Amino acid sequence: MRIGLLTGGGDCPGLNAVIRAVVRKGIDRYGHAIVGFRDGWRGPLENAYQELTIESTRGILPRGGTILGSSRTNPLKDEGGAARIEENMRTLHLDGLIAIGGEDTLGVASRLYDGGLPVMGVPKTIDNDIGATDMTFGFDTAVQVATDAIDRLHTTAESHHRILVVEVMGRHAGWIALHAGLAGGADVILIPERPFDIDEVCRLLRRRHSRGRYFSIVVVAEG
Incomplete structure (x- = not known):
């Protein structure tokens, strides 16, 4: 499988740790290919991405911020934004997309999932204000x-x-x-x-x- 990955919203401690975990588990355990989108939802919207490997994510565990960059881009505010993301995922032959973010980022992920796209979220916010989880990383x-x-x-x-x-x-x-x-x-x-x-x-x-x-x-x- 080919899995997309992005980080959206404000940065917080733990983002690179999650990226590293997804890459290592995906490649080592399941043999997946991991595609990292740049700058939050702007990445899949504009098809800005990079292939993530164990080598490219080596040494990022103690680093702050996110190696993928972030933004507060909301593709649902762009006319045809959801359709462009779907088309870009199809072009890259992605089987799914993991969105790491807080209230706004996961709100977009939820809407896209409801629209039929295979999207899942990882709750990230220092505010700890995401439902269905006791504690978000960064808090x-x-x-x-x-x-x-x-x-x-x-x-x-x-x-x-x-x-x-x-x-x-x-x-x-x-x-x-x-x-x-x-x-x-x-x-x-x-x-x-x-x-x-x-x-x-x-x-x-x-x-x-x-x-x-x-x-x-x-x-x-x-x-």
Whole structure:
């Protein structure tokens, strides 16, 4: 079989590890040929690709980013985009396509699958906001980095008697804010899933101040 592979959306830790795993397992275990599309959905849309081999993916495991490049191209916004992808897959004699991405990338994959194309998705997003999976790769590293930042800010906030607001990623989901805020000892955590009253937040911070704690850390998800 010939299998296509692409990475879409924002980059995150683990993309090259998934590419390497697909190539090694596909070639070593099943004897498949793997075709890597460049720059997300732009690759199959414009037929920009490269053959992936064990040799070409050697040494990429510890590297950040993605060797295939990425973009936020949405082929469904182009007239005839889905048909062009189908035609290019046929030209390359592909039996299937693996899309590695988050909400937007996998949304396109789902639509193409519903249209009859053999497409499957690998959930990638630091926001951890993809359904049907407990944890997406990239999320754990994002939490570690955010927790480290929050932890380092405690002494600065305390030294200057400040209230520091830390904004983290999380467009529709507050997983990073929740996990990193708890791990980093934040005093207030604000997430999209839980509506909040800013006056109540201020009251909580003033109460903390009245108890002799003259600094606070507030973690806010971007959504």
